[in-house]
C-alpha cells in the first residue's frame with residue numbers, strides 16, 4: 185500500500201528542524217532511518233501531515249566520548265555500532281547488541297536513537313542502553329533537556345518525548361575502568377525480533393560490584409529494568425549465590441505473555457538463565 189500524502193522537509197540544521205517540528209506540532213514526524221516509520225505509513229497506521237527528514241543535518245552521526253559520557257548521535261546507524269571499537273569491552277553490552285538487530289539492510293539505515301524514540305517493547309537498544317544507565321539528549325525551540333531511558337519509555341510505542349522535540353543523541357555514563365557487559369537474545373531465526381533479550385552491564389569498585397544494570401526485552405509492555413536484581417548486586421561480591429539470587433529476581437521482574445514464540449513460564453526461565461550467563465560474561469570482561 186502507498187502512504188497517505190505528506191509534505192516533505194529536509195532541514196540542514198538542528199535549529200531548522202526544531203522550527204519545523206514547532207510549526208507542525210503533533211502533525212509532524214521526524215524521519216531518521218525510516219525502518220519503522222515508513223512501514224507504519226505504508227500500512228496507514230501513521231499518516232503524518234509532514235516529515236522532517238534529519239538525514240542532511242551535519243554533526244549527528246558520530247560516536248564520541250565527552251564530559252564523562254559516551255555520546256551516540258541521532259544519525260548513528262546500527263551498523264556503525266556493529267563496527268565501532270568504542271562499543272567493546274567496557275561498553276560491551278552495546279557492541280554485543282548491535283549485530284543482533286535484524287539484517288544488514290535494516291542495520292545500514294536504522295538508527296540507535298530512532299529505535300529508542302520508536303519504543304518497541306521488542307527493541308534491543310532500549311534494554312542494552314537502559315542497562316548501561318543511558319539518557320536521551322533532547323532539543324526543542326525552548327532549549328535542551330535529558331531524559332533517563334527508564335522515564336522515556338511509557339508503554340508500547342509510547343514515550344515522554346513531546347512532538348516539538350528532537351532527540352539529538354543518547355549519552356552513556358562512563359562506567360569506570362573495570363566494567364563489562366553483554367546482550368543475550370533468543371530469536372526464532374537470525375534477524376528476528378527477540379523472543380527474550382537480557383542486557384547486563386556491571387562496573388566494579390575494589391573487587392565488589394559498583395553499579396549493576398539489568399534490562400529485559402520482549403517480556404513486557406516496554407523494556408523493563410530489573411531493579412531488584414540490580415539492587416541485590418550493588419555493593420556485593422559477585423558470588424555464585426549472588427548471581428543466582430539476581431537471576432531469580434530478574435525472572436520475577438519479567439511480565440511475559442504466552443504466544444506462538446513460547447509460554448510465559450518458558451520466557452521467564454530464559455530470563456533467569458540469560459541473566460546468570462550475562463552476569464558471568466560481564467564479570468569476565470570487566471576483570472580481563
Ligand SMILES: Cc1cc2nc3c(=O)[nH]c(=O)nc-3n(C[C@H](O)[C@H](O)[C@H](O)COP(=O)(O)OP(=O)(O)OC[C@H]3O[C@@H](n4cnc5c(N)ncnc54)[C@H](O)[C@@H]3O)c2cc1C
Pocket residue numbers: 213214215216217218219220221222223258284285286287290293294295296297298299301302304306307308309349350351352375376377378
Ligand atoms: C524487517 C525489520 C526487522 C527489524 N528487527 C529489529 C530487531 O531485531 N531489533 C530491533 O531492535 N529493531 C528491529 N527493527 C527496527 C529497527 O531497529 C529500526 O531501525 C528502529 O526501530 C527505528 O530506527 P529508524 O532510524 O529507522 O527510525 P524511523 O523509522 O525513522 O523513526 C521511528 C520513530 O522514531 C521517531 N524518531 C526517529 N528519530 C528521531 C529523533 N532523532 N528525534 C525524535 N524522534 C525521532 C520517528 O518520528 C518515528 O516515530 C526492525 C525493523 C525492520 C524493518
